[in-house]
Amino acid sequence: MIQSLLRNNIKKLEAYSSARDEYGGKANLYLDANENPFSNGVNRYPDPRQKNLKQLIGKIKQIETKNIVVGNGSDETIDLIIRAFCNPGKDNIIINTPTYGMYKVCADINDIECREVLLDSSFQPDIKNIFSQIDERTKIIFLCSPNNPTGNCINRSTITELLSNFKGIVVVDEAYIDFSEENTNTGLLEKYSNLVILQTLSKAWGLAGIRVGFCFAGEEITKVLNKIKYPYNVNSLSLNFAESTLKNIEEISSFKKLILKERDRLSLILSDFSFSRKVYSSDANFILWKIDNADKLYNFLKKNGIIVRKRCIAPLLRNCLRISIGTPDENNTLTEKLREYEASNIIYR
Numbered sequence: 001m002i003q004s005l006l007r008n009n010i011k012k013l014e015a016y017s018s019a020r021d022e023y024g025g026k027a028n029l030y031l032d033a034n035e036n037p038f039s040n041g042v043n044r045y046p047d048p049r050q051k052n053l054k055q056l057i058g059k060i061k062q063i064e065t066k067n068i069v070v071g072n073g074s075d076e077t078i079d080l081i082i083r084a085f086c087n088p089g090k091d092n093i094i095i096n097t098p099t100y101g102m103y104k105v106c107a108d109i110n111d112i113e114c115r116e117v118l119l120d121s122s123f124q125p126d127i128k129n130i131f132s133q134i135d136e137r138t139k140i141i142f143l144c145s146p147n148n149p150t151g152n153c154i155n156r157s158t159i160t161e162l163l164s165n166f167k168g169i170v171v172v173d174e175a176y177i178d179f180s181e182e183n184t185n186t187g188l189l190e191k192y193s194n195l196v197i198l199q200t201l202s203k204a205w206g207l208a209g210i211r212v213g214f215c216f217a218g219e220e221i222t223k224v225l226n227k228i229k230y231p232y233n234v235n236s237l238s239l240n241f242a243e244s245t246l247k248n249i250e251e252i253s254s255f256k257k258l259i260l261k262e263r264d265r266l267s268l269i270l271s272d273f274s275f276s277r278k279v280y281s282s283d284a285n286f287i288l289w290k291i292d293n294a295d296k297l298y299n300f301l302k303k304n305g306i307i308v309r310k311r312c313i314a315p316l317l318r319n320c321l322r323i324s325i326g327t328p329d330e331n332n333t334l335t336e337k338l339r340e341y342e343a344s345n346i347i348y349r
């Protein structure tokens, strides 16, 4: 079934076979890759199959290494999936807006039509509308759970309904799932061969700068993505850094707990402001906040050196700001500025 969804050229593709690919064992001398032999820590090419990293993340997430693709950030895996399945100028994908911007950007770059279906008023995918947008050229549906920028998880029953009734690929982007672990959909991988789950080290793991993301899927899909990715897509410095962080889970989980505590503290503070209309509940490390006049507050904060995300484009997000959870000190600074804003607003009203 997966094979018939692939682009023909990808189905027929012979992958580039790198020196390190052809010989996977341990040798005494490596004279096969034209590297500089004098050691400086990075004179050798990195492992193109990222074996050690896959073992570490596989153990944490309970996923076999053959079901993992490592990307240069999960952004790379979004592009890989689109390129594997979608014929430029012919096929289309479906996204559920408002959502993460890269699905559409990757589709646009690859000349793939991107059909946007609005989330319903509780920020859940509108299944009826999605099915009315699907045609024989629809290859992928992108879901994001917890969704950026709304912060909520998608109902599991919605995901399984799409997986069962849509003949193409369903991608569930779980970039924020480490803040809401019980909601992960990795347990569905065994049952659904058309499911792809994306995760990343950029958010809860605190490693946005090293660019490491993951794609979890059945072997039919991981084999293809591993074939079309650049052989050395993740560099040695990033691999080493990622591996040592994954060996140090305790420290990361204490940061995570603090971020969640701060999220709940800040949510309460925000909802008390006179100009606050709604603080949406969040399963992630950011808060979506509806207020009286988002432009005005955004500009006030900007003038005071505080940058938040203005997400007013989508109709559902009128007058909303998205605020990332900072350190306790940063959240206190934000709170002080908001109190100033509130006071000045009362004076000028």
Ligand SMILES: *Cc1c(COP(=O)(O)O)cnc(C)c1O
Residues within 6 Å of the ligand: 072, 073, 074, 075, 076, 100, 144, 148, 173, 175, 199, 200, 201, 202, 208, 211, 212, 213
């Ligand atoms: C931040 C983010 C990503 C990007 O992750 P990288 O691994 O840093 O490329 C992917 N999806 C969503 C929804 C995000 O918010």
